[in-house]
Amino acid sequence: MTVDSIQITAEQYDQLETVLCNVNKKTPLTERFRALFSLKSVATPQAIDIIGRAFADPSALLKHELAYVLGQIKNSYAISKLVPVLENRDEHPMVRHEAAEALGAIGDPSAIPVLQTFLKDDSIEVRETCEIALDKLRFESTDQGQNVPHARFSSVDPAPGFVDEALPTVDELRHLLLDTRKPLFERYRAMFSLRNGGSEQCIAALADGLTYTEPSEGGSALFRHEIAYIFGQLQHPASVPALIRCLANAKEEGMVRHEAAEALGSIATPEAVKALQCHLNDPESVVRESCLVGLDMSEYEQSHELHYANALSKTTTS
Structure with a gap:
């Protein structure tokens, strides 16, 4: 696997996991963020597995960012990492919301049942995110939704902008x-x-x-x-x-x-x-x-x- 012509080896995967998962308990959060976004660039199932293991961390900010990155990778393989996060009612609502948004970003209709389950969640942020994610998945199933041109931004957005419409x-x-x-x-x-x-x-x-x-x-x-x-x-x-x-x-x-x-x-x-x-x-x-x-x-x-x-x-x- 290459990223910008850089070969990613098994040893380098291990090094990135060591940083992201703070194995030595001394790694600054800023370095862990950089490791996370390096794994996002790699975007292989092995990178997704490493990101998934980092959800054991206590930092809500980091876990929120893990979920965001899994959504941006847009690989259905990540769904199994995200669903348990959304289902965990002891998790910070900010993290659960991001897991729901990531499920919408991936765009796999198999996520619809789990998103529907949380439309009445105790957290308003989770409820609203599931609502938007479901609307996005429905929109993408239409002819209009399948022909939205790419914006100049590289992100996978929770909703598309209007194109040639009456606004x-x-x-x-x-x-x-x-x-x-x-x-x-x-x-x-x-x-x-x-x-x-x-x-x-x-x-x-x-x-x-x-x-x-x-x-x-x-x-x-x-x-x-x-x-x-x-x-x-x-x-x-x-x-x-x-x-x-x-x-x-x-x-x-x-x-x-x-x-x-x-x-x-x-x-x-x-x-x-x-x-x-x-x-x-x-x-x-x-x-x-x-x-x-x-x-x-x-x-x-x-x-x-x-x-x-x-x-x-x-x-x-x-």
Whole structure:
């Protein structure tokens, strides 16, 4: 197996597993993230097995990221690693949500029964994620869903943007984005359409969606966390003020603030880095860890490294 013309050997798989699974109990979380994304690049069943074994770790942030990566690999082999995570009601809701989203990302209809099982889960984030994942799988089974062009982003998204449909303007997309009466899947489609547009007007509309709203007012932490994720993809400085406000909002859910921290790390402006440094001692562990990862990402963005997933560079030869 090769990644960027680098041969992956059995020994190198073992080294990546040693780092990701923190076998020596001393490996920094930032190094483990880089090992995880190196395994994502490899994307073999053996890499999926290693990622699956790392779910034994206590870090909710790491386990959330493991589930995300398994979804992005888009291999049905990973379903058996994800279903037990979703089924484990003792697991952090952020992790279970990501497992459900990953099942939708893989796109295998065999996941439909298990996703339906959790439509009435105690966690609203899990319920909403299963709803969106099921809508995505249904959409992909239609002629329209099978002919959605690829966006300029490499991610497997929980919902596709609109293409040649009757929502052409930013104002119309913003209206749908903020309409809590609409199904989340439709609002997500507006969200990803705005991401695909990428203008400052689009970013301003998305920033309106990131504003904290009480659940009783129709606010969804899942929805807001996805907007923060999108800002990390766009890497536009115009989103930094909204992300800083989100990270600093103690009322906001940890899953949203964590995503804001990682987005700030991707954008890596001086203001973004300063905000991350200010929250390194945050009371919430998932936020503290995300700030560490965000600062590591910002160092990468300001370096000359070709890939964030550079763990292989220490273990491979051409």
